[in-house]
Amino acid sequence: MREEDSNWFSRWEEELPSPEELMPLSQTLITPDLALAFDIRNPNQNYQLPPPPPPPVAALPLPSPAVVQPPMPTSSEFASDSGDLGSGGAGDEPARTLKRPRLVWTPQLHKRFVDAVAHLGIKNAVPKTIMQLMSVDGLTRENVASHLQKYRLYLKRMQGLSGGGGGDPNGGAGTAGLSATADPATDHLFASSPVPPHFLHPSRGNSEHFLPFVPVPALQRQHHHQQQQQMVAAAVGHPHLQSQYHRQLGHFGSSSNGQFEHAFISRQNQQPLHRMGGTPLHNRVPSSHVEDLESANGNGGRKVLTLFPSGDD
DNA sequence: GCAAAAATAT
DNA sequence: AATATTTTTG
Numbered sequence: 001m002r003e004e005d006s007n008w009f010s011r012w013e014e015e016l017p018s019p020e021e022l023m024p025l026s027q028t029l030i031t032p033d034l035a036l037a038f039d040i041r042n043p044n045q046n047y048q049l050p051p052p053p054p055p056p057v058a059a060l061p062l063p064s065p066a067v068v069q070p071p072m073p074t075s076s077e078f079a080s081d082s083g084d085l086g087s088g089g090a091g092d093e094p095a096r097t098l099k100r101p102r103l104v105w106t107p108q109l110h111k112r113f114v115d116a117v118a119h120l121g122i123k124n125a126v127p128k129t130i131m132q133l134m135s136v137d138g139l140t141r142e143n144v145a146s147h148l149q150k151y152r153l154y155l156k157r158m159q160g161l162s163g164g165g166g167g168d169p170n171g172g173a174g175t176a177g178l179s180a181t182a183d184p185a186t187d188h189l190f191a192s193s194p195v196p197p198h199f200l201h202p203s204r205g206n207s208e209h210f211l212p213f214v215p216v217p218a219l220q221r222q223h224h225h226q227q228q229q230q231m232v233a234a235a236v237g238h239p240h241l242q243s244q245y246h247r248q249l250g251h252f253g254s255s256s257n258g259q260f261e262h263a264f265i266s267r268q269n270q271q272p273l274h275r276m277g278g279t280p281l282h283n284r285v286p287s288s289h290v291e292d293l294e295s296a297n298g299n300g301g302r303k304v305l306t307l308f309p310s311g312d313d
Numbered sequence: 314g315c316a317a318a319a320a321t322a323t
Numbered sequence: 324a325a326t327a328t329t330t331t332t333g
């Protein structure tokens with residue numbers, strides 16, 4: 001491997017979550033309604049997809065804060081279309097025919113995506129695998145596939161204007177800011193996440209070799225104690241979505257204490273139960289740093305993504 | 314009406 | 324699974 005490789009590899013090592021850090025792997029993507037619709041149990045019983053497959057992939061212990069969209073189909077009184085429910089009103093029937101709301105790829109989610117791809121290597125970086133590695137519940141293979149498509153396009157473009165056969169185009173494809181790679185108008189999302197060098201120059205067949213080990217898959221909360229779900233209004237600034245999300249947040253966070261009583265599903269260790277010897281499971285939640293649910297709102301702050309402070313990156 | 318993002322179809 | 328096309332959203 002080249003120096004660049006080892007270099008970025010080192011970075012990865014640093015970025016590796018310490019046992020205490022990698023606890024918050026729980027990503028919550030689907031809304032309780034959806035969960036119900038899909039007949040998904042509580043995290044306690046945590047079980048949904050009986051994985052028969054042989055995917056040797058385990059949940060990637062990304063240090064990123066648990067954070068995902070609160071996609072909301074159409075709940076409660078928001079029934080604008082689907083002219084039924086004339087009787088009973090807010091009949092939030094656990095319709096299995098529920099179509100998923102639009103998934104929004106937040107920088108955090110994308111980061112996770114990139115990390116997953118990076119660790120998988122171009123070879124294994126296929127939608128299915130990526131999806132499994134990300135282990136973001138609610139995330140579908142199609143979601144990943146679609147995003148992967150765009151991501152590949154993005155990479156291609158990068159290669160194109162990075163100097164073709166160039167050696168080292170740009171050490172870091174820009175870090176959450178502006179980079180020399182392309183104008184900021186390129187892709188807001190993609191530009192926010194560091195692109196592993198390997199992607200830009202897969203010159204030699206050396207695109208596999210990372211983490212020989214896939215550490216602890218993460219743990220679930222210790223108890224049913226009232227824990228605040230870490231949710232984020234990622235849809236800030238989106239007139240349309242905002243309303244939906246707002247009502248959702250309002251719905252969930254309606255509790256006086258501001259805590260969500262709904263237990264979100266987590267597909268953390270839904271993987272084939274591989275007995276991991278005496279793997280010591282850290283059952284202590286780090287220090288659930290809660291992010292603000294509101295970032296920019298109401299006022300003229302149509303600034304999008306004032307997203308939670310990404311501890312990493 | 315256009316552009317970007319995500320979904321969906323092939 | 325990859326790519327093309329369509330739909331949705333900003």
